[in-house]
Amino acid sequence: xxxxxxxxxxxxxxxxxxxxxxxxxxxxxxxxxxxxxxxxxxxxxxxxxxxxxxxxxxxxxxxxxxxxxxxxxxxxxxxxxxxxxxxxxxxxxxxxxxxxxxxxxxxxxxxxxxxxxxxxxxxxxxxxxxxxxxxxxxxxxxxxxxxxxxxxxxxxxxxxxxxxxxxxxxxxxxxxxxxxxxxxxxxxxxxxxxxxxxxxxxxxxxxxxxxxxxxxxxxxxxxxxxxxxxxxxxxxxxxxxxxxxxxxxxxxxxxxxxxxxxxxxxxxxxxxxxxxxxxxxxxxxxxxxxxxxxxxxxxxxxxxxxxxxxxxxxxxxxxxxxxxxxxxxxxxxxxxxxxxxxxxxxxxxxxxxxxxxxxxxxxxxxxxxxxxxxxxxxxxxxxxxxxxxx
Numbered sequence: 001x002x003x004x005x006x007x008x009x010x011x012x013x014x015x016x017x018x019x020x021x022x023x024x025x026x027x028x029x030x031x032x033x034x035x036x037x038x039x040x041x042x043x044x045x046x047x048x049x050x051x052x053x054x055x056x057x058x059x060x061x062x063x064x065x066x067x068x069x070x071x072x073x074x075x076x077x078x079x080x081x082x083x084x085x086x087x088x089x090x091x092x093x094x095x096x097x098x099x100x101x102x103x104x105x106x107x108x109x110x111x112x113x114x115x116x117x118x119x120x121x122x123x124x125x126x127x128x129x130x131x132x133x134x135x136x137x138x139x140x141x142x143x144x145x146x147x148x149x150x151x152x153x154x155x156x157x158x159x160x161x162x163x164x165x166x167x168x169x170x171x172x173x174x175x176x177x178x179x180x181x182x183x184x185x186x187x188x189x190x191x192x193x194x195x196x197x198x199x200x201x202x203x204x205x206x207x208x209x210x211x212x213x214x215x216x217x218x219x220x221x222x223x224x225x226x227x228x229x230x231x232x233x234x235x236x237x238x239x240x241x242x243x244x245x246x247x248x249x250x251x252x253x254x255x256x257x258x259x260x261x262x263x264x265x266x267x268x269x270x271x272x273x274x275x276x277x278x279x280x281x282x283x284x285x286x287x288x289x290x291x292x293x294x295x296x297x298x299x300x301x302x303x304x305x306x307x308x309x310x311x312x313x314x315x316x317x318x319x320x321x322x323x324x325x326x327x328x329x330x331x332x333x334x335x336x337x338x339x340x341x342x343x344x345x346x347x348x349x350x351x352x353x354x355x356x357x358x359x360x361x362x363x364x365x366x367x368x369x370x371x372x373x374x375x376x377x378x379x380x381x382x383x384x385x386x387x388x389x390x
Contacts (some may be wrong), residue, residue, distance in 0.1 A: 001214065001236030002208050002286060003042070003274035004075055005049050009386070018340045019388035024053050027363075035059035035377055036367025037228055038073035040269035043385060047286060052270055057312065058225035058366065071223070076298040077117060078216060078266050079128050079225040080250040083176070083266030084345030085214060088199065088275070089183045090132060093338075094296050103188040104129040104320065114161045115182075119176045122165050130322045131182050133305050134174045137167035144364050145229060146249060152257035156181050157281020173310040180262025184275055196259055207285045211271045215257045224266060226251060227348060231369035265345065272351035279361050280353035294315040301341040301355070306320045314371065315317040325354075331375055333383035340382070347374040352382070357389040 010017045020043075027041045038056030058077045059071030068084055094100050102111060108131070109116050109124050116123035122140070123138070130136040143159040145148065150156065167173050175182075184195045189196050196214060204212040216224050227250050249255050249263065258264065277284050279301070283292030300320040309316045316345035317324040323344065324330075325337025332352055342352025342361075347368040351359045363378060 003049070003051060003270040004192065007050055007052055008363050013050060014390045015045060015050060015388045016390055017386065020046060020050060022389060023209050023381060023384045024051060026376040026381060027053060028055055030377055031055045036230075036365035038077075038225060039076070039348075039365030039367075040073060040075060040079070040362070041364075041381070042273040043267035044045060044273045045323070045389065046358045046367060047277050047281055047360075049273075058223075061226075061228055061366075067123075073225065075270060076268060077125075077225055078211065078220060078223070078268060079349070079366060080256075080345075080376075081265040081267055081272070081349045081351075081364060082249075082263045082345035083265075084261060084272065084343050084351050086179055087260055087351060088203065088212065088265065088321055089180055089187075090300060091203065091279070091292065092187050092195070092199065093128060093132065093183055093321070094292055096122060096187055096190050098293055098296050102128065102186065104132060106253045108186060111186045112158075112160075112182075120344075121168060126169055128183070128186060128288070129320070130169060131175065131179055133172075133318050134179065134309070134311075134316075135170050135172055135305065136178070137165040137169050137171055137173065137310070137319075138163050138173060138178050138182070139166040139175065139240050140178050143255065147245070147252070147255060150177075150260050151223070153259070157185065159186065167310065172305065172307045172316070174312055174316070175262070177262040178336045179261070180260065180264075182258075184259075184261040184291070195261065202274075203291065206287070206289045206291050207272050207274060208287065209271050211267045212275055214259050214261055216266045218253065218257050221253050221256050224250065224256065225366045226229055227346070227366045227368060229369075230367050231347075263346075267364075269362035269364040272364065273360045274350075275362035275371070276353035276362070278353055279341075281359055293358040303338075312371065315346045329375065331378045333379055333386055336341070337382065337386075344378075346376060347371065350374075350378045354386065357386055359389065363384065370390055 010020045041053040043051040281295040306317040322341040325332045325340035339356035340354040
């Protein structure tokens with residue numbers, strides 16, 4: 001059943017079968033060499049499933065989590081996908097914009113007045129587009145370290161209201177959690193509906209992707225793949241202690257089940273690939289239902305800004321909520337990936353599509369090390385997939 005339908009023979013979608021096998025072998029080789037304990041790889045081209053691979057352990061790796069029996073990954077195992085969900089937030093904003101519920105040029109305060117009450121407050125000028133392109137300047141570092149408060153949306157809203165700008169508006173600085181909190185609240189104010197319910201009705205159901213969601217059900221907490229920190233013990237991401245944060249978000253029940261829109265996507269690789277298949281298909285779901293107009297998809301997946309990210313000290317190219325490929329090395333390959341768009345999750349997950357080839361890809365693992373390791377794992381797979389397209 002979609003998105004885990006039967007994979008088709010690669011030639012039916014214009015892919016070289018030997019090179020497709022090489023992609024699967026590459027993914028398996030990364031696992032054998034200890035790059036991640038377990039993972040999934042799902043690939044669609046022109047909407048048809050070509051690869052739906054699962055390998056390794058979801059839980060019980062090295063006896064680190066007290067798992068009595070190691071739990072093997074299947075193609076339907078749920079994984080914490082962290083920031084890969086930011087792309088879902090971007091499309092939620094796109095749908096609201098298409099329906100004229102908002103404009104990305106609107107100041108956040110137009111929909112969320114408490115965010116900046118005084119008219120001379122610098123926050124009053126921050127727009128939805130600023131947040132979509134990580135140029136809003138709001139980095140709530142103190143609140144981001146209070147994981148116990150994340151499930152309480154009233155506390156989240158209060159923290160956004162109290163937040164002071166870290167950077168001047170327009171400064172390119174990745175918003176690890178603030179992006180999700182701010183955009184989700186804007187969508188909730190614009191639609192008058194809780195974001196999870198709106199997401200289910202407006203995106204997940206039309207796309208036949210019931211597992212496209214933030215947080216898991218309480219009964220699934222003990223079966224969701226556990227993320228493992230494989231990097232340095234003092235590893236940081238955006239100034240936060242990554243080593244403990246990644247594992248806590250996915251293993252503490254109150255966090256694993258919470259709505260954490262900037263970092264709480266819980267899904268599988270086939271669902272990610274299905275989401276991107278809708279986008280690279282011009283905004284049309286498999287059923288034929290139009291979720292988003294083609295020109296809106298193109299607008300959100302075309303470069304809007306490129307520069308030096310002050311948060312992660314790295315160059316980035318962005319559309320509206322999507323990381324874009326470049327002429328040189330990127331997450332999507334070693335060169336000439338400008339037609340690719342997507343979003344990573346922590347240092348373990350990548351969902352992307354490529355306008356030039358019609359590929360839609362979900363790569364989901366449970367091993368986290370550092371940004372360089374993420375690129376060194378993902379780029380060869382993206383490169384090999386594009387080479388497999390005839």
